[in-house]
Amino acid sequence: MKKCDVAIAGGGVIGGSIAFELARAGLRVSVFDRQKPGQEASWASAGIISPAPENPRMIATVELAKRSAALYPEFVALVEEISGQSTGFRRKGTLEALFSHTKVELSTIIALHHGLGLKAEPLRAEDAREVEPALSDEVEAAVLRPDEASIDNRALTSAVLEAAQRSGAEIFPGSGVKAIWREGARCRGLALQNEKVEAKWTIIAAGCFSGMIEGISAYAPVRPAKGQMAALRADELKMERVLWSEKVYLVPRNDGRILAGATVEYVGFDKRVTAGGIEKILAAAIELAPGLKDARIEETWAGLRPDSADHLPILGPTDLEGLLMATGHFRSGILLTPITARLIREWVTELKVSLDWDRFSPLRFYALTVDNQYCR
Numbered sequence: 584m585k586k587c588d589v590a591i592a593g594g595g596v597i598g599g600s601i602a603f604e605l606a607r608a609g610l611r612v613s614v615f616d617r618q619k620p621g622q623e624a625s626w627a628s629a630g631i632i633s634p635a636p637e638n639p640r641m642i643a644t645v646e647l648a649k650r651s652a653a654l655y656p657e658f659v660a661l662v663e664e665i666s667g668q669s670t671g672f673r674r675k676g677t678l679e680a681l682f683s684h685t686k687v688e689l690s691t692i693i694a695l696h697h698g699l700g701l702k703a704e705p706l707r708a709e710d711a712r713e714v715e716p717a718l719s720d721e722v723e724a725a726v727l728r729p730d731e732a733s734i735d736n737r738a739l740t741s742a743v744l745e746a747a748q749r750s751g752a753e754i755f756p757g758s759g760v761k762a763i764w765r766e767g768a769r770c771r772g773l774a775l776q777n778e779k780v781e782a783k784w785t786i787i788a789a790g791c792f793s794g795m796i797e798g799i800s801a802y803a804p805v806r807p808a809k810g811q812m813a814a815l816r817a818d819e820l821k822m823e824r825v826l827w828s829e830k831v832y833l834v835p836r837n838d839g840r841i842l843a844g845a846t847v848e849y850v851g852f853d854k855r856v857t858a859g860g861i862e863k864i865l866a867a868a869i870e871l872a873p874g875l876k877d878a879r880i881e882e883t884w885a886g887l888r889p890d891s892a893d894h895l896p897i898l899g900p901t902d903l904e905g906l907l908m909a910t911g912h913f914r915s916g917i918l919l920t921p922i923t924a925r926l927i928r929e930w931v932t933e934l935k936v937s938l939d940w941d942r943f944s945p946l947r948f949y950a951l952t953v954d955n956q957y958c959r
């Protein structure tokens with residue numbers, strides 16, 4: 584039987600960054616992943632760091648997202664220093680383009696952002712094209728969010744896992760977690776295939792697979808939301824910032840690739856790339872930046888975001904002593920990485936957190952499950 588202070592199920596960017604923070608706080612941390620860590624959503628992502636809500640439902644996460652975005656520069660600097668790896672962090676802002684068919688007015692977008700304390704500047708079409716010459720002539724106006732950023736999520740995840748190990752965390756690939764090890768009202772650790780792991784704290788960070796771990800579905804009823812992506816290369820096209828339209832985003836990387844994404848599909852645990860999915864992304868990408876029509880397609884892929892019933896993250900303690908959830912980050916897991924790791928570390932080391940996270944409690948679903956049982 585293995586023994587540690589903290590046992591983490593899942594070695595994506597979330598499990599890895601929690602391990603990093605807790606190992607740096609002096610705890611003995613073990614991370615268990617059923618495969619090579621960092622190969623699921625954290626690998627498939629686009630890596631946009633934007634606290635702006637994509638729709639009214641996401642307004643509930645804005646404070647969390649703003650805190651996380653503010654932590655990013657310091658977090659990245661530390662991860663890069665300790666891992667010795669670069670993460671492709673780009674603080675160049677993002678630009679949202681509006682077409683005649685865009686459903687929301689420019690003034691509404693600006694007012695919404697300012698109301699939420701987010702920096703956003705309206706741009707006339709010609710000014711937007713001066714800032715980003717790749718934009719289509721059909722673009723009628725734009726919103727510049729100068730503080731937003733992006734990161735190479737594959738590089739970040741690899742660096743976070745390396746930094747966690749160099750800080751003392753142990754990572755066990757090929758170690759699938761079957762169940763939590765429950766004794767009465769306490770979680771004593773994790774049950775692997777042929778072994779138990781005893782820990783004072785058990786943290787579930789297995790992305791969209793979290794609910795498949797025995798004993799977890801009531802706290803983290805997550806489901807996969809598939810996203811397809813394409814990486815393009817157009818050497819003559821200049822693009823500095825993340826560009827958005829209502830239909831697509833384009834994310835320039837330091838290596839010259841431009842990522843285009845992404846679909847949101849509820850098709851179970853299916854990661855196939857489809858002609859229809861890629862067609863939709865490419866058509867919207869070319870509408871936004873017509874020069875991309877001659878771009879080379881270098882790679883296509885799909886990944887599974889961990890989505891919850893209300894699309895909000897699932898963070899914090901449960902009613903089992905020692906058991907914490909850190910999942911359900913849906914479309915914002917890269918953005919929310921530093922704050923997730925910080926809050927979990929605060930709870931584990933001080934039993935209090937510096938931001939009100941009740942809205943994201945795993946018990947919000949648990950209460951529903953119990954009520955439903957009584958109703959039946």
Ligand SMILES: Cc1cc2nc3c(=O)[nH]c(=O)nc-3n(C[C@H](O)[C@H](O)[C@H](O)COP(=O)(O)OP(=O)(O)OC[C@H]3O[C@@H](n4cnc5c(N)ncnc54)[C@H](O)[C@@H]3O)c2cc1C
Binds near residue numbers: 597788790886914
């Ligand atoms: C196409 C796409 C685009 C995205 N774009 C963005 C973006 O621009 N910005 C942003 O902030 N977010 C984005 N996201 C979301 C973000 O990538 C995710 O929210 C985040 O990566 C979730 O990280 P995670 O560590 O919780 O999950 P994952 O990265 O999925 O990691 C879960 C880990 O748990 C392991 N695991 C599963 N089951 C078990 C088990 N039983 N035992 C042990 N280990 C197990 C898996 O092997 C995996 O390594 C995007 C996601 C996708 C798919």
